[in-house]
Amino acid sequence: MSKSNKKLAMPAPKAEGFRAGFAVLAGRPNAGKSTLTNALVGQKVAITSAKPQTTRHTIRGLVHRDTFQLVLVDTPGLHRPRTLLGKRLNDLVADTLAEVDVIGFCLPANEKIGPGDRFIAQQLANVGKKPVIAIVTKTDTVDRQAVTDQLIAVDKLGRDVFGETGFAAVVPVSAVEDFQVETLAGVFASYMPEGPALYPDGHLTDEPEAVMVAELIREAALEGVRDELPHSLAVVVEEIIPREGRSEDNPLLDVRVNLYVERPSQKAIIIGKGGARLRDVGTTARKGIEALLGTKIYLDLHVKVAKDWQRDPKQLVKLGF
Numbered sequence: 263m264s265k266s267n268k269k270l271a272m273p274a275p276k277a278e279g280f281r282a283g284f285a286v287l288a289g290r291p292n293a294g295k296s297t298l299t300n301a302l303v304g305q306k307v308a309i310t311s312a313k314p315q316t317t318r319h320t321i322r323g324l325v326h327r328d329t330f331q332l333v334l335v336d337t338p339g340l341h342r343p344r345t346l347l348g349k350r351l352n353d354l355v356a357d358t359l360a361e362v363d364v365i366g367f368c369l370p371a372n373e374k375i376g377p378g379d380r381f382i383a384q385q386l387a388n389v390g391k392k393p394v395i396a397i398v399t400k401t402d403t404v405d406r407q408a409v410t411d412q413l414i415a416v417d418k419l420g421r422d423v424f425g426e427t428g429f430a431a432v433v434p435v436s437a438v439e440d441f442q443v444e445t446l447a448g449v450f451a452s453y454m455p456e457g458p459a460l461y462p463d464g465h466l467t468d469e470p471e472a473v474m475v476a477e478l479i480r481e482a483a484l485e486g487v488r489d490e491l492p493h494s495l496a497v498v499v500e501e502i503i504p505r506e507g508r509s510e511d512n513p514l515l516d517v518r519v520n521l522y523v524e525r526p527s528q529k530a531i532i533i534g535k536g537g538a539r540l541r542d543v544g545t546t547a548r549k550g551i552e553a554l555l556g557t558k559i560y561l562d563l564h565v566k567v568a569k570d571w572q573r574d575p576k577q578l579v580k581l582g583f
């Protein structure tokens with residue numbers, strides 16, 4: 263559905279002065295985008311993982327307050343394309359950036375600004391007229407002096423890349439300690455156009471349920487495994503169907519899912535000895551999915567090898583990229 267179609271379906275206008283629009287969080291892998299999205303939305307919608315580049319889909323969460331509504335998009339880390347998949351991700355990011363009202367650029371307080379950050383800042387500047395708010399994330403991980411130093415360094419980066427005006431604002435936050443998260447929401451809102459809410463209140467995401475189900479399984483499957491696996495794992499929900507013959511007050515959904523890896527060795531990692539690991543993945547994911555869908559499910563997981571799926575356009579389409 264296009265953005266304009268969604269606007270047609272919107273609820274009655276709110277009081278005058280209400281603002282609503284789209285915001286995106288950019289930043290390199292591990293910058294804290296997913297965690298910040300969750301903190302802003304107040305409910306888990308995007309997966310977080312200690313491994314970089316786990317966010318494959320553009321997941322929107324709604325930040326709904328008395329005076330504004332932000333439709334928040336959590337992008338994959340902007341990075342230099344390495345494989346076809348990487349290139350597609352960057353195209354996706356460019357498309358997303360063109361649609362939004364404001365861009366939040368996440369830079370961790372505990373890491374020096376590097377060439378990767380500069381590259382992204384340059385990309386954001388190239389998008390043109392969109393206001394870019396620099397967000398210094400994870401401020402709880404360092405002392406006050408280090409936060410101040412980072413704010414100064416970020417401000418300098420802004421002037422280097424955007425010219426004298428620099429970033430539209432620089433905001434330090436800690437998603438973990440809930441420091442300045444609401445302030446940031448307010449700053450985002452100030453860049454939104456005046457207008458009614460874009461989505462009904464309480465509607466947390468416009469992603470199809472299947473995508474969120476896939477994210478939960480992906481998160482469970484990546485728990486505690488080797489670093490290269492995140493790039494090699496794709497999760498595809500084949501079907502979610504109500505089990506026949508169940509009474510209305512005791513429904514059950516059959517959720518059938520394929521996990522694609524690139525090599526038999528990776529399949530062995532996911533499945534574990536005697537299938538033990540896959541059973542654990544299933545148990546963990548099932549709990550999350552039941553909480554998400556509000557009903558009991560039967561989760562059927564299959565692990566398949568799709569050789570070099572990251573480099574094969576046909577496979578990428580099949581896997582939903």
Ligand SMILES: Nc1nc2c(ncn2[C@@H]2O[C@H](COP(=O)(O)OP(=O)(O)OP(=O)(O)O)[C@@H](O)[C@H]2O)c(=O)[nH]1
Nearest residue numbers: 291292293294295296297314315317400436437438
């Ligand atoms: N202490 C602390 N840790 C944080 C904070 N925000 C994020 N983290 C941690 O930093 C790591 C990366 O956070 P994510 O939110 O997954 O980062 P991301 O930018 O979405 O990463 P990608 O999906 O790889 O692009 C995780 O281990 C988080 O727990 C914070 O405010 N404080």
